[in-house]
Amino acid sequence: MISNFELFQRASRVIPGGVNSPVRAFKAVGGTPRFITRAKGAHFWDAEGQRYTDYIGSWGPMILGHGHPAVLEAVIKAAETGFSFGAPTEREIELVEEILKHVPSMQMVRLVSSGTEAAMSAIRLARGATGRSKIIKFEGCYHGHADALLVKAGSGLATFGNPTSAGVPPEVAQHTIVLEFNNIMQLEEAFSLHGKELACLMIEPIAGNMNFVRASAPFAKRCRELCTQYGALLVFDEVMTGFRVALGGAQSIMGINPDITVLGKVIGGGMPLAAFGGSVDVMSQLAPLGPVYQAGTLSGNPVATACGLATLQIISQPNFYTDLFVKTKQLITGLEQAAHHANIDFSTDAEGGMFGFFTMKELPQNYATVMTTDSPKFNKFFHGMLDRGHYFAPALYETGFVSSAHTEDDISATITAAVEVFKSL
Numbered sequence: 012m013i014s015n016f017e018l019f020q021r022a023s024r025v026i027p028g029g030v031n032s033p034v035r036a037f038k039a040v041g042g043t044p045r046f047i048t049r050a051k052g053a054h055f056w057d058a059e060g061q062r063y064t065d066y067i068g069s070w071g072p073m074i075l076g077h078g079h080p081a082v083l084e085a086v087i088k089a090a091e092t093g094f095s096f097g098a099p100t101e102r103e104i105e106l107v108e109e110i111l112k113h114v115p116s117m118q119m120v121r122l123v124s125s126g127t128e129a130a131m132s133a134i135r136l137a138r139g140a141t142g143r144s145k146i147i148k149f150e151g152c153y154h155g156h157a158d159a160l161l162v163k164a165g166s167g168l169a170t171f172g173n174p175t176s177a178g179v180p181p182e183v184a185q186h187t188i189v190l191e192f193n194n195i196m197q198l199e200e201a202f203s204l205h206g207k208e209l210a211c212l213m214i215e216p217i218a219g220n221m222n223f224v225r226a227s228a229p230f231a232k233r234c235r236e237l238c239t240q241y242g243a244l245l246v247f248d249e250v251m252t253g254f255r256v257a258l259g260g261a262q263s264i265m266g267i268n269p270d271i272t273v274l275g276k277v278i279g280g281g282m283p284l285a286a287f288g289g290s291v292d293v294m295s296q297l298a299p300l301g302p303v304y305q306a307g308t309l310s311g312n313p314v315a316t317a318c319g320l321a322t323l324q325i326i327s328q329p330n331f332y333t334d335l336f337v338k339t340k341q342l343i344t345g346l347e348q349a350a351h352h353a354n355i356d357f358s359t360d361a362e363g364g365m366f367g368f369f370t371m372k373e374l375p376q377n378y379a380t381v382m383t384t385d386s387p388k389f390n391k392f393f394h395g396m397l398d399r400g401h402y403f404a405p406a407l408y409e410t411g412f413v414s415s416a417h418t419e420d421d422i423s424a425t426i427t428a429a430v431e432v433f434k435s436l
């Protein structure tokens with residue numbers, strides 16, 4: 012049997028860092044990434060035959076677990092009739108209609124292949140629709156790896172952002188204003204300084220890329236009010252939260268209508284598929300109707316749309332999210348009790364099939380506070396759980412996911428392991 016380590020060495024010779032997306036490399040937690048050979052339901056197996064209970068769900072998409080029979084059947088059937096045509100199909104309409112049914116802030120949707128592409132296109136659309144260049148984003152929110160979004164805060168509010176990646180020209184980053192999440196005063200100041208030059212404000216309404224941090228109700232409300240007042244578009248990046256925290260996404264929980272919504276992950280059910288949408292007015296700015304160019308060879312791919320559609324049809328059945336949350340709640344309550352039992356500070360939050368936890372007394376409200384988490388402790392927790400066959404996200408600033416395939420027994424076993432691991436910390 013070939014080991015994970017051998018595979019990682021072989022991968023590292025031909026793929027930068029041995030992985031095709033950085034966080035898979037375990038750099039934050041140390042150790043050898045597991046090479047996955049197959050998955051079924053709430054579990055996957057690595058090259059050495061070790062089974063794991065999966066709490067990353069491919070970083071969000073696998074809300075039904077792996078290999079759900081109805082989804083599998085839809086995918087196989089679609090593949091048999093063709094992989095890609097470069098011409099429209101009825102299934103694209105069906106998927107978009109299904110999305111629109113549940114997210115009333117949108118009237119039209121454009122399908123793309125990744126969340127990065129969707130967020131990048133949403134920014135271009137906002138700029139094209141408003142004729143303005145500047146955008147606001149928040150520290151700790153991730154919107155994919157487009158140049159304008161790989162930016163951290165500059166030295167002050169009057170200055171613009173600095174690139175967080177080599178290869179991003181400072182001139183590009185200069186149009187991005189980066190603010191602290193949940194800081195209303197800073198938000199108001201930024202709007203009074205730059206409001207009239209702002210194309211949009213982009214936010215994860217529940218941030219899932221700094222573990223799990225909700226935008227507070229007053230903060231989210233102020234984002235909406237200020238965008239309306241200054242004529243900037245409010246963009247909710249719901250790539251992670253869309254169809255994951257609720258059928259209507261985080262916006263349905265918060266009761267806020269964004270101007271543009273960005274979706275991905277769950278809407279593709281594990282296939283490369285993402286989307287962005289808004290009102291007819293805004294979306295009509297897109298080519299071929301309008302002047303904002305956007306295109307894609309594989310956009311609305313027939314196999315991906317079949318996978319997404321079958322997934323959405325199942326998760327839109329009554330009680331799906333209530334049942335899912337029972338499982339999520341079982342997990343986070345169990346983890347909390349296990350931590351407290353071992354006298355470890357612990358706070359946790361969850362919505363639908365998405366959860367976060369921190370080894371600190373109170374839930375953090377922004378990125379700077381998230382970053383004060385005891386990371387050696389988290390890394391020990393991660394490896395302790397991994398050794399016992401429970402796969403959590405390999406970095407403390409990532410959120411976790413529960414699927415409908417997780418059983419009460421799966422979760423109980425995870426909690427039993429957590430009791431042991433917390434005691435050893």
Ligand SMILES: *Cc1c(COP(=O)(O)O)cnc(C)c1O
Binds near residue numbers: 251
């Ligand atoms: C995952 C994610 C993205 C990027 O999506 P990709 O498909 O990985 O390009 C963008 N925004 C948020 C909120 C995400 O969680």
